[in-house]
Amino acid sequence: MNIVGLITEYNPFHNGHFHHFKLSKEVTNSSLSVCVMSGNFLQRGEPAIVDKWTRAKSAVDSGVDLVLELPTIYACQSAEYFAYGAIKLLDSLNIIDSISFGSESGNLDLLKEIASILSNETLDFKKHLKKSLSNGDPFPKARNYALKKSLDKDVSKILIKSNNILGIEYIKALNKLKSNIKPFTIKRKGADYNSNVLTGSISSATSIRKTLLENYDLKNISKSIPTHSYRHLKDFYNEYKTFNKLENYNDILLYLLRTNNKEMLNNLMDVEEGLDNRIKNISNKYDDIRVILNNIKTKRYAYTRLQRIFIHLLLGLTEDKFKTYHNSSLTYVRVLASNVNGFKILKQIKKESNVEIITKFANYEKIKSKKLKDMIEIDKKATDIYFLGLNKSKTIKANYDYYISPYIKKD
Structure with missing residues (x-):
């Protein structure tokens, strides 16, 4: 089986995500998919508008086979650490053939070229970087100058786009880990990532969140998200009377x-x-x-x-x-949602990898490594704190990780 890995936040899962997912399977010629998704707190330093189980459920109902949680210690970090944590997890499974990520550029060769220079930091690159920094330029500007000199082309427009930056970091992480996973990129379609305006069927996650958080208006976003995602967002709102922020x-x-x-x-x-x-x-x-x-x-x-x-x-x-955690080789797999094919993938992971797999949360307590248990307890703490931000008219319990089982799509 050919398996593609996706690195996501799905905040929330919308039509652009669905388009990327379907196209990713096509361009990588994959029959199965594994998604590594941020938990309750995200890379930009925000709580997700709905919890990790709701978002994972939307992904699996839309066709993703298996959703795994990106450990909290990596989920809310700079692009470099976020990307490294996600690639490290996918690589540790020993069954992923490719990854596919969206980018504003769509030019994989150029992203690879930039990643190679940033990974290796050639003498030429270091010389130009030092020169620019000594002139008082801030680091991003100095890096752009050094890359321009090293590549003999201006890539500043590439490096101001968030998905290009993440894509470069994914490739750097693959290089650092000497991974056999093959990268693919798909040019982003529709609205710009940071667009605040709904633009029909393919709207940005930013514009969808803005609409939901300003007036809790689900009807206005109905054309921009798949049916399953709409239903799960509605269920969440009916329960908590809010979206998180x-x-x-x-x-x-x-x-x-x-x-x-x-x-x-x-x-x-x-x-x-x-x-x-x-x-x-x-x-x-x-x-x-x-x-x-x-x-x-x-x-x-x-x-x-x-x-x-x-x-x-x-x-x-x-x-x-x-x-302490980042410098260790330890990692684990926390299952958030799966379909029937996802269980086949998990079976293959158990066969090919010695990574700890957590389906029933309470079983983490049996793990022998204290360091690994401490990492998982940060996920638990993040969940407990996440739910404190929701409507106070509903009793918010602790230990949701123990109570909520992974979502299983059986048909």
Whole structure:
């Protein structure tokens, strides 16, 4: 069997995702698919609008065979670490033939060329990078300059697009792991990723989320998402009377920002000297998380970077803790949803790999490696915190990971 791997967030699963999924199977000549999906917190430093099980269910009902959770320690990270964590998981299965990712460029050869230079950092690249940095240029601008000189072409327009950046990082991770998985890319169709306007059948996830979060209007997005996804979104809203967003953690974050000292903030990922002071001072002046973020943000400190820092604070994920897990060879497979073919894939994984597979969550407690158990407990903590952001009129229990079983599509 030929199996394609997909790296996703599905926030929420929409027609563009369905188009990419179907085309991915075609271009890779794959009969089966495995999706690695972020859990309840996402790469841009936000909670998903609906929980991981709802999104996984939408994917499997739309044709994906098996959905696995990307460990939380990687899900809410920079593009480099996010990509590495996802590729590391797929590679550890020893059954994935290819990956397929969307990109604004659609030019795999160029993305590979850029990835190769960034992976190897040739002397020529380092020389031009150092020159640009010494002139006072910020790192992204210096990197673009060094790439332009090394490739003899301007790739700055490539590197400002989020999916191109992720694609380059996927290829870098494949190179680093010396993986046999073959990369494919599909040019993105329809609205730009960051478009705020619904554009019909292929709308951006950003515009869909904006519509849902501003007025909870499901009817307006009905043309932009598959029927199954629409139904699952509706079920979620009927249960919680809301969709999740960062603002729902305003009071918790405010408490953490004001009670943790600068030393603690400095232990978080992506916090450098000076930024800890800025975060502390501004969070003492305002009581609205969006206002705080907008006042901390500068050209040097991007908004998504700051959001990730806030999520790391929420989850207690320090840089030391992340590096402990990242530098180990340990990984695990957490099943969120599957169809009949997905169980065939799991059977093949058990045969070809020694990776820990978790279908019943309570079984993780039997794992011998303390480090691995600690990683999984971060996923559990993320779930517990995620549900705290939902409607307070409903009793929010802890330990949802124990109560909610993987979704199984039987036909």
